[in-house]
Amino acid sequence: MKKTFKFFxxxxxxxxxxxxxxxxxxxxxxxxxxxxxPVHWNFEGxxxxxxxxxxxxxxxxxxxLAVVILFPIxxxxxxxxxxxxxFKNAWSAIQLTLITLFAYFYGAQLYFTxxxxxSYLMGTYMTAGIGATFVILGNYISKIRHNYFVGLxxxxxxxxxxxxxxxxxxTGWTFVIGGLALIFSGIGNIFHPYIFFGIIIVMVxxxxxxxxxxxxx
Numbered sequence: 341m342k343k344t345f346k347f348f349x350x351x352x353x354x355x356x357x358x359x360x361x362x363x364x365x366x367x368x369x370x371x372x373x374x375x376x377x378p379v380h381w382n383f384e385g386x387x388x389x390x391x392x393x394x395x396x397x398x399x400x401x402x403x404x405l406a407v408v409i410l411f412p413i414x415x416x417x418x419x420x421x422x423x424x425x426x427f428k429n430a431w432s433a434i435q436l437t438l439i440t441l442f443a444y445f446y447g448a449q450l451y452f453t454x455x456x457x458x459s460y461l462m463g464t465y466m467t468a469g470i471g472a473t474f475v476i477l478g479n480y481i482s483k484i485r486h487n488y489f490v491g492l493x494x495x496x497x498x499x500x501x502x503x504x505x506x507x508x509x510x511t512g513w514t515f516v517i518g519g520l521a522l523i524f525s526g527i528g529n530i531f532h533p534y535i536f537f538g539i540i541i542v543m544v545x546x547x548x549x550x551x552x553x554x555x556x557x
Contacts (some may be wrong), residue, residue, distance in 0.1 A: 351432035355408045355439045362401040362446050369450055370397055377453045382532040387452075400446035404439055405463040411435050413483035423485040433476075434490060441473045463531040466486035471522025474543070478515030483510050492547050496555035507551040511543075545549045 370393065377396045378387030390396075415424050415431075424431055448466060452459045484491040486501045492511045497504040518539050525535060 344420060351436055352408065352412070353410075354438060354477045358439050358443050359408055360402045360404070362443055365446075365450065366397045366401055369454065373397060373450075373453060375475045378449070379458065381466075383463055383533055383534075383536070385460040385531075387456075387459065396449075400449065402440055404442040404446075407442070408435075408439060413513070418488050420487040422489050427483045430480040431490065433480050434484075437473060437476050437480075441469070444469050450532045451496060464529060466524030467536065468523045468532065471519045471524075471526060474515045474519030474522065476519075478512045478517075478519060480512075481515060482512035484508050492544075492551065494548055494551045496551040499524075500555060503551055503555045506554055507547050510550050511547040514543045514546050 370547055373393045374395055376390045377393045378389070379391045379399065380387065380389035380397045382388045391399075418424070445466075446471075448462065452462050452465075481491060486498075487503050488498065489495070491504070492507050494507070497507045521539050522536070525531070525539070
C-alpha cells in the first residue's frame with residue numbers, strides 16, 4: 341500500500357517548537373532592542389550591516405519557519421522520494437540540526453545586540469557553532485541514500501547510486517574533520533576569511549573530485 345505523506349511527524353513537531361520559541365523570544369526582547377539592530381558581523385566581531393528592528397528581529401524565525409515548511413515539500417516532489425524511508429532517521433536529524441543552527445544564530449544576534457561590548461566574542465561563537473554543526477551533519481551524511489535534495493549532489497553522484505554512496509561516506513569524514521578544524525579555529529580566536537572559507541572549500545572540493553574520479557572507474 342502506498343504510504344500517505346505526513347507533515348506533522350515527531351521531528352517536525354520539535355522543529356516547530358524551536359521556531360515557536362524563536363518567535364516568542366523575539367516578542368519578549370523586542371521592547372529592549374534599539375530601533376536599528378545589527379544583522380551581520382565581520383570576522384573581527386564588528387557589526388557591518390544593520391536593519392530596522394521590526395524586520396531584523398524576526399528574520400531568523402521567519403526563515404526557519406519557511407525552511408520547516410519546505411523540508412517535507414522537497415521530499416514529496418523528489419523523484420527519488422521512496423529512498424527517504426531508507427534514511428528517515430538521518431533525514432530527521434539533519435533537519436533538526438539545521439533548524440537548531442538557525443536558532444543558535446538567532447540567539448547570537450539578540451545577545452550581541454543587547455550586549456555590544458561583548459561583540460568581540462561573535463567570531464568564536466559563530467565559527468565554533470558552525471563547526472559543531474558540520475561535525476553533527478558529517479555523522480549522518482554517509483547514511484543518506486540517492487535523492488535530489490540532500491547530500492553531495494554532483495553529476496556523477498546523481499548518475500550512479502554506487503558513486504553516490506561512496507562519495508557521501510567521504511563527505512561525512514570531510515565534514516567531521518573540517519568541522520573540528522572550525523571549532524578549534526573559533527576557540528583559538530583564529531579568524532580570517534581565507535581560513536574559514538578555505539576549510540569549507542576543501543570540505544566540499546575533496547568529495548566532489550573523488551566522485552568524479554571513481555565515476556570514471
